[in-house]
Amino acid sequence: MKSGLMLRDPTAETSSGLRARVAPLASLANKTIALMDIGKMRGDEFIDRLEQLCHAQGLKTRRYKKPTNTRVAPREMIKDITGNCQAVIIALSDCGSCTSCSTHDLNDLDKNGLTGVSVLTEEFRQAFESQKSAIGFDAASVYVPHPMQNRTTAELHTIAEQAYDAILAAICSAKAPNT
């Protein structure tokens, strides 16, 4: 992300410079989690495993896939998620453009009242922080090891299993939801 205009804060600066995110849900019972595949290769395999883990716990999910990771989600998709889901997991960003676009998607959904989390590879921690700062949104994230494009499906599933608890904790205040 390139740097642009620099503004000065007109507020009392008593709070973070970032807009607070929608609070995590108290419980995932009777809620639908949107699993948003950003459209990047291999992300679907990671999400496949997340979906299995959710279903194994009785959690309801709804699957989405963006046409491309290089653009923000179509308005219809945002509308569908907003209308049918109460939380969103966006995965899996492992490049600059998908990090930027997926953060905008997360911001868009947050402004529509959905709590959410973005899953990214470690390499893009700084890019995500920069994008958060540029948007002014205190977005939630979970990082997984980088790289991921050269992993086997089994390895991707293992990474998903290792990240699962942290991902759920980001959208549900009960860290170990017992639903």
Added chain:
Amino acid sequence: MSAGNLPTDGLVIFAKRHCETCAMVERVFEQLVRSSLPTAVLTQDDPTFPTLVKAVDDTELEQSFRFDVETVPTVIRLKNGKEVARAFGWNRADWERVTGVRDLGVELPAMRPGCGSLSREPGVWEELVARYGDSGLASRRIPIGEWNDEIETCFDRGWSDGLPVVPPTDARIMRMLQGTSRQPDEVIGLVPPNLVPISVEKVAINAVLAGCKPEYMPVILAALEAALEPEAAMHGVVCTTCFSGPILVVNGPITRAIGMNSGINCLGQGNRANATIGRALQLIIRNVGGGRPGELDRAVLGGPGKYTFCFAENESDPTWMPLSVARGIAPGKNAVTLFQGDGIQGFIDQRSRTPEQLTKSLAMSLLAVGNWKLCEFTNAMLVLVPEHYAIYRDAGWDRHRITRELHMAMVRSGRDVIQGALGVGEGIDPRRKDEMVNKFWPEGLLIVHAGGQAGLFSAICAGWTGGRFRHESKTITKEIRL
């Protein structure tokens, strides 16, 4: 030669094509470039100028800023990277002294003034300070991505009242601060409802957001000082479930100087000073004080005046005593009066011919403020238009007489306005049934003269309900410090 490749021991010369003196001394530039001193000629406006020597492109004005060039041409002698002498404009003796080169431009007149440096043109300097210097601003920096829309960013950050705001860049803030002699770090007071200290710099940032011009700053600062007086009860006005917000009336020559509207449509849209001064105060309350609708601002309905409500009083009629003078400010001085009030209730009377008729008529409408049966409960501001005032003026009534007669016309029997009377639950304390009751406190009716010359339509602004606490919530007038 690049700007980063200037001689540390030698000469730097600043020039621009659109300067006749620079063009005249082109031969001198050539003489100096061919001398034994390393010499760089920096051009501010056209990289192809001067034509006789190769110029360093300073169209970004970075070096002009760093060398603090005020006039072109300027020649600067550097030793060990430090300036040791400078001359500006064309003065052969000065240039020979600075450069140590003799017989410069012998065919030229001995002296010719230069032109202003582009780096010193209005609006440019602050941009250059923001880009290359130290703005001295203390507020938190908010970076935004190159591809992010800055207006949308301001919305997303919650800095807006719902309308687009002007993004507060360093250059804009610095220009705004030039509108006041007060230091940026001076603290004006504590802004409710969060009671947060506010500096002049924060005022300037919010004035930028609001779309103000620098010359509005003294008015904004005085309005803020008025709002922060404990008796302004701004904490209550911000958080109230009522409709109210600060209504600002500005008096004095500054209203003409900054182009405020006291005439046609002065309570409406279309005048930048009226619109943005009131808006700046509201944005300060929102952004610094934390008074955001739905959070601590709990107005059940609110009102359009909460975007902005600010106007100037018409002081063109010498028979009319301005509001500020009536409130103790010396004639001819600038002042802001802050009235805690609502939107307007139109007053229509196109038939009254005498002051007595008009007073009775006005009293009928004024009695409706808040509730016809409530007394000494809210204050009111009457904006008296020229054609209505003319009826009074022609009969010899002045501000004091009008105010007095209106109060007298609104005295009623308590029996008619106590709670339950006339089948209406609302009203005054039933224990006052045997009293004759005033509608307003003696100081609770403000009259302002404003509006276009044609139209028998005055306006009444109801005050907020905190006015019932006579000594706790008062109209505030502050002299404007220039």
